[in-house]
Amino acid sequence: MSIPTLNTPAALIDVRRMRHNIERMQSKLNGLGVTFRPHVKTTKCSKVVAAQIEAGARGITVSTLKEAEQFFDAGIRDILYAVGMVPTKLPQALALRRKGCDLKIIVDSLQAALAISSYGQMHGERFEVWIEVDVDGHRSGVQVEDDLLVEIGRALVDGDMTLGGVLAHAGSSYEYDTKEALEQIAEQERALTVRAAERLREAGLPCPVVSIGSTPTALSAQHLEGVTEVRAGVYVLFDLVMHNVGVCGIEDIALSVLTTVIGHQEEKGWAIVDAGWMAMSRDRGTQRQSRDFGYGLVCSEEGEVLGDYVMSGANQEHGIVSRAGSIDTEIAAKFPIGARLRIVPNHACATGAQHPEYHAIAEDDSVETWPRFYGW
Amino acid sequence: MSIPTLNTPAALIDVRRMRHNIERMQSKLNGLGVTFRPHVKTTKCSKVVAAQIEAGARGITVSTLKEAEQFFDAGIRDILYAVGMVPTKLPQALALRRKGCDLKIIVDSLQAALAISSYGQMHGERFEVWIEVDVDGHRSGVQVEDDLLVEIGRALVDGDMTLGGVLAHAGSSYEYDTKEALEQIAEQERALTVRAAERLREAGLPCPVVSIGSTPTALSAQHLEGVTEVRAGVYVLFDLVMHNVGVCGIEDIALSVLTTVIGHQEEKGWAIVDAGWMAMSRDRGTQRQSRDFGYGLVCSEEGEVLGDYVMSGANQEHGIVSRAGSIDTEIAAKFPIGARLRIVPNHACATGAQHPEYHAIAEDDSVETWPRFYGW
Known part of the structure; x- marks a missing residue:
């Protein structure tokens, strides 16, 4: 097969560029002393994800439980499902964990935390749950200074679930296009998420993982003190939006x-x-x-x-x-x-x-x- | 299975509404004395298309050769591929015709017409080709009064291909939202396409089929004198755009x-x-x-x-x-x-x-x- 023999339209990946992008992100995050958990929703392609893991990624982030199932079947155990869990999806999550998948799920409400605890207890499963925090008003997440944060954490621990950590996604970073603004939003994402982790710890709750990330903030961060891992997805291929943001040519x-x-x-x-x-x-x-x-x-x-x-x-x-x-x-x-x-x-x-x-x-x-x- | 047991997100079709939409379009076109060739790109679903055929549709319109292959395998012979044919896709079209598919292809340039004739002669295949005309500046098609129209027709006939007819699609009808404007664009689509057929016939060329259509114009036409068939796609399900245009509730x-x-x-x-x-x-x-x-x-x-x-x-x-x-x-x-x-x-x-x-x-x-x- 060669390009001139392909039927059109067809989606092409330039593998050299892809490998360059993977190495760029991995080496940036290695340098900042954090692990990297790529978001595989960008490609849903085991060949691409294998290249990300080979370059040093630790675990993956998914946007659907189907992605979790497919990539678990492809041999990846450490999977974060980074969309708020609801009760109706718990049977699917339980089935994955029972097969040996180290699946983490997330919440940003007391109702969801209580439902997970109740379902977990009923089925003898200690789900690992992370709390999503809102660092930029972009979408989901608990406000960092809200009492709700600690209440959710306590409900999970009291409900015999594993409180695995906190996570945030500064999705608003896509709206900026200067180095200064990107560095500022990256620092805001870092500082607020670390602050959320500290609030949980101050309340006597565990918070081993502090997970942040988006492609623009990951590539713009100056330091990541207090952060344990970063997530990003689109960096692996990049696109014109990211070019306009200023993080790729x-x-x-x-x-x-x-x-x-x-x-x-x-x-x-x-x-x-x-x-x-x-x-x-x-x-x-x-x-x-x-x-x-x-x-x-x-x-x-x-x-x-x-x-x-x-x-x-x-x-x-x-x-x-x-x-x-x-x-x-x-x-x-x-x-x-x-x-x-x-x-x-x-x-x-x-x-x-x-x-x-x-x-x-x-x-x-x-x-x-x-x-x-x-x-x- | 019932709605409460479905995982989300999920795409639902209300079958009663779909059947009502199918009957509405078919009876409108029956009343106007033309046949109906639905565009199956909207659903790419054999269950939906079977309901359209059962209600009286004659043949289908497709937007890709994959659709042609899939629906031919599902038992439909009479298929119009309504995107301009290019030389690289002729082997796929030939394979379909060799299997017994009554595939029609379209052109709006002399180059494409000559390439089809040449390829057809080389392979002993008399392709049926329709000429696309532009009735509203929306996208593709030859200008109705352009000499090119007759030149393309003559090239096909001289090249031993079957000149099957003319077709047009008044895609600009999506931009209107009053009864008067829709009736006007429907009449424009009809009159200009019929005029193109007349020009071919005046030049001594055959033009058995006069095919027009879009959901808004099909539902707004007052008469279809000179037209032989209509095409439309989205009417089968409708949507908010069509609601804003004013052709569905x-x-x-x-x-x-x-x-x-x-x-x-x-x-x-x-x-x-x-x-x-x-x-x-x-x-x-x-x-x-x-x-x-x-x-x-x-x-x-x-x-x-x-x-x-x-x-x-x-x-x-x-x-x-x-x-x-x-x-x-x-x-x-x-x-x-x-x-x-x-x-x-x-x-x-x-x-x-x-x-x-x-x-x-x-x-x-x-x-x-x-x-x-x-x-x-």
């Missing part, structure tokens, strides 16, 4: 979608390609950033950026390629019917999710098929 | 995503649910319409609209449910942890594509699993 982005030119509207400066939103996803993450790439940045079949052509519009299986901000009436000559292009995506997690497999391009241009899964 | 929308409340940020009026963009898709199709539903409209587990709650934000596996335009600080009491909701989506094609299967809810509330496929 275009040349670091390891994911692209191979597509074929199928037509033109010359007077509008459009080339029509066979990658639409089904192949790219509907993610418009760069829409409100410093540079809006539409649905993606256009490169040659070999992966070279071709100036300022973007995918400016997308229907299900049609993409519109045009020059950003101007009309190229010569576009049919530049990208004739049958020409093949690569589109670099806004958001690697969303684009990958549209594809049953990646085509991994090695340095010698040989191609392997790397399956990924979806669903719940 | 909320109570007609047959697709929703079942989700569980996993947490709250009470002071912000947020309930956090386990359906994020992975379950809903990133489609924000209502963003620029008369009513912006965020990522979807919130209903009870039974499917009743619960006032003006929407999914206002989405991360990969987290959705934020809040009241549109105001803060409900009592949201934790209204939607407690473990509560189950249904989210009606913006765009049925995009939301369905995120799921490996639908859960079809019959009138007696029994549930069947209806698989769907993805990829290329």
